[in-house]
């Protein structure tokens with residue numbers, strides 16, 4: 147695809163996540179950085195797609211997703227539907243030779259995701275997995291800190307990820323209460339991002355031991371604890387819980403090294419990063435310090451961008467969703483492999499599956 151060719155999109159599933167992507171894509175389009183046209187939306191609830199089409203000025207509305215996939219004005223398909231629907235939609239989009247963005251989790255199990263990755267590769271269509279934390283500005287800041295400072299060997303990485311029980315929140319969707327649709331609970335839906343972050347920072351996971359708990363009547367796990375070993379010998383742990391407390395969702399990330407510590411709080415409304423290098427004063431980093439790192443990561447810093455575009459981008463509120471979408475679409479435009487693609491999702495799903503197996507068998511599982 148040539149540099150300024152039109153990127154013609156269609157979005158299936160106009161729920162919470164679909165709307166988030168629509169808004170991010172609209173902001174991106176408004177910056178003028180990419181020539182984006184959102185040409186079609188589809189939702190089984192036609193009212194939702196009609197409303198979104200009106201708000202975002204989208205010309206075509208379909209109640210059957212297959213019509214969107216076959217629309218000649220759509221080259222890139224976003225799949226933002228409940229999890230059990232992804233498999234058929236990915237296969238249909240690949241068959242129609244359309245580039246595919248699919249939210250995480252891609253499917254219920256690793257073999258299914260591997261199959262979808264193979265289908266996409268066989269059709270030579272680019273894929274993107276919604277592993278959006280790879281574009282979190284605080285995590286990118288942490289990456290840069292580690293690259294630029296001598297933190298020494300990693301000793302322990304821990305992520306505690308807590309959320310209010312989804313089914314009790316009004317804004318959560320009823321499909322989550324039928325276990326055959328989500329296919330899993332907090333481990334599959336939330337933990338997959340934490341697993342992906344830890345592999346990104348510390349390399350492939352080679353062994354996992356997990357305990358998965360079912361405290362509610364929902365039929366899917368609402369607690370999971372994982373102990374993992376990475377290829378470089380680092381030990382990492384993840385503790386996940388859905389609870390009933392009145393508190394904002396929060397991810398607390400702690401990376402202990404021989405010579406320093408990085409702590410990051412995400413999503414709680416008091417998002418920040420603290421780091422402490424041995425022998426130096428602790429430092430706190432807030433969001434105003436991280437935007438520049440994200441822009442540089444995307445090659446969009448003021449050094450290589452016209453000032454007016456840089457300003458429009460900053461005003462649009464550069465965030466991880468916008469960054470993920472920009473990176474995916476830019477890769478399509480330049481003929482590169484998007485990152486993270488279904489390939490990275492396969493690896494994360496492999497660990498999720500191993501964690502379920504470990505808990506069922508009450509034994510650590512080697513990742514082959």
Ligand SMILES: NC(=O)c1ccc[n+]([C@@H]2O[C@H](COP(=O)([O-])OP(=O)(O)OC[C@H]3O[C@@H](n4cnc5c(N)ncnc54)[C@H](O)[C@@H]3O)[C@@H](O)[C@H]2O)c1
Nearest residue numbers: 159160161162163189190191226227228229249250276319
């Ligand atoms: N960070 C992330 O990437 C992230 C965060 C939350 C949820 N998710 C995932 O995103 C997906 C959607 O979650 P959500 O919270 O937006 O759910 P939602 O219920 O808010 O939205 C899903 C939408 O899909 C529509 N839909 C259902 N079946 C359809 C079909 N066959 N064709 C067209 N539309 C259909 C529904 O009517 C609804 O509007 C899930 O797989 C979820 O696990 C990803």
